[in-house]
Amino acid sequence: MKQNVFTLLTTIALLVGTTFGHAAAPSSFDEHDRQEIRNLFLQQAAAATAHDIVAFERVFTSAPPDSSVSVTFVARAYQYWSKQALIDHFTKTFKGVWKFEPDPSNIRIIPLTADSAEIYAPTQVTFGSSDATAKTNPFLVCEIAVRTPQGWRIGAIIPVPAQ
Amino acid sequence: MMTSIRLLPGCVRAAIVCTLVAAAAVAQAAEVDASDIQQVRQLFLRQAAAETAHDINALDAVIARVPAGQPDPVSFIARAYQFIGREAVMTHFRKTFAGTWRLDTDEKAIRVIPLGADIVQIYAPTLVTIGAPGQEAKTAPFLINEFAIRTSAGWRISAIVPVPAQ
Numbered sequence: 001m002k003q004n005v006f007t008l009l010t011t012i013a014l015l016v017g018t019t020f021g022h023a024a025a026p027s028s029f030d031e032h033d034r035q036e037i038r039n040l041f042l043q044q045a046a047a048a049t050a051h052d053i054v055a056f057e058r059v060f061t062s063a064p065p066d067s068s069v070s071v072t073f074v075a076r077a078y079q080y081w082s083k084q085a086l087i088d089h090f091t092k093t094f095k096g097v098w099k100f101e102p103d104p105s106n107i108r109i110i111p112l113t114a115d116s117a118e119i120y121a122p123t124q125v126t127f128g129s130s131d132a133t134a135k136t137n138p139f140l141v142c143e144i145a146v147r148t149p150q151g152w153r154i155g156a157i158i159p160v161p162a163q
Numbered sequence: 164m165m166t167s168i169r170l171l172p173g174c175v176r177a178a179i180v181c182t183l184v185a186a187a188a189v190a191q192a193a194e195v196d197a198s199d200i201q202q203v204r205q206l207f208l209r210q211a212a213a214e215t216a217h218d219i220n221a222l223d224a225v226i227a228r229v230p231a232g233q234p235d236p237v238s239f240i241a242r243a244y245q246f247i248g249r250e251a252v253m254t255h256f257r258k259t260f261a262g263t264w265r266l267d268t269d270e271k272a273i274r275v276i277p278l279g280a281d282i283v284q285i286y287a288p289t290l291v292t293i294g295a296p297g298q299e300a301k302t303a304p305f306l307i308n309e310f311a312i313r314t315s316a317g318w319r320i321s322a323i324v325p326v327p328a329q
Contacts, residue, residue, distance in 0.1 A: 029234060061278070061279075067194060068194055068195060068277045069194065069195075069277050069278060069279060070276050070277065070278070071278075072276055072278075072284055072286075074286060074306055074308055074326060075326065076306070076326055076327060076328060076329075079286070079306070081274070081276065108247070110234070110235075110236065110238055110247065110322070111234040111236060112236040112282060112310060112312050112321045112322065113236070113281045113282060113312050113313070114281075115279060115280070115281060115282075116278070116279055116281065116282040116310075116312070118236075118238060118310070118321075118322050120238070120240060120245070120247075140240055140242070140245065142240050142308075142322070142324045144278055144282065144284070144310060144322075146278055146279040146282065147279070148279075155278035155279065155282075155284075156276075156278055156284050156308075156310075158308050158324045158326060159326075160240060160241065160242055160324060160325075160326055160327075161242060161326075161327060162242060163242075
């Protein structure tokens with residue numbers, strides 16, 4: 001009887017730990033994480049410049065419908081508070097001119113917690129309805145990357161106008 | 164109840180402890196809840212009040228502090244200046260407090276948005292009045308973005324990113 005109770009409780013403990021291990025384990029931020037986040041950001045930049053909305057969408061967090069976790073984009077001109085609103089915005093934006101060109105030598109990854117980091121990337125952004133009217137402006141792009149079961153993903157974008 | 168547990172054999176008690184520890188770990192990793200949102204909102208309002216009062220100690224208390232050897236999570240990225248690291252940010256505010264510095268946040272417009280289990284974004288449209296010592300101050304609107312992180316001491320501010328609204 002005692003052995004059965006012990007086995008049952010130990011199994012429950014192991015199941016709980018295994019099921020939620022990814023989120024519950026006291027992980028740490030290492031150089032591998034830093035490189036993954038840098039690559040993620042460069043994938044995002046390449047997808048944006050290529051107007052590849054499918055590749056672009058993949059870099060953002062995808063929370064379950066019942067989750068309170070969201071994706072945000074706060075710029076001077078507009079603010080979006082969900083992944084869908086953000087993707088809808090870029091689907092329209094990609095119909096015009098849009099180039100997102102970070103300076104790779106100045107990208108900084110700043111760990112905030114074991115499972116989140118800030119990306120700082122001085123970036124030239126070219127945008128407009130046509131090549132003739134497009135303008136290029138410098139931004140100090142700040143983003144937040146979060147660790148998810150699928151790997152690192154982007155949760156927030158804040159472009160600060162540099163001029 | 165406690166008496167009943169004491170009567171259990173050691174191995175069973177150990178298994179119960181393991182179960183409770185695992186459950187506590189899961190609870191700790193749970194998503195941001197309404198209480199967290201309220202705590203973060205209060206944290207931001209304390210920060211804004213500390214800045215307007217030029218109370219560097221009160222400001223120091225809301226900014227994240229991590230044990231030696233861990234990465235410093237504090238930064239302040241603005242159009243005019245960029246500070247990386249807690250000491251650089253606090254040194255900046257010590258100098259700023261020598262002149263005019265006031266935050267007037269539209270409290271109704273504050274948003275607290277969970278990005279993960281241990282990080283939330285704060286969005287706060289704010290009028291910032293700035294002036295160097297002895298010079299006329301100017302007021303400008305900003306969309307202040309900050310990132311609060313869950314620490315062993317509670318929620319604290321890590322990154323500050325004000326976007327000029329004009």
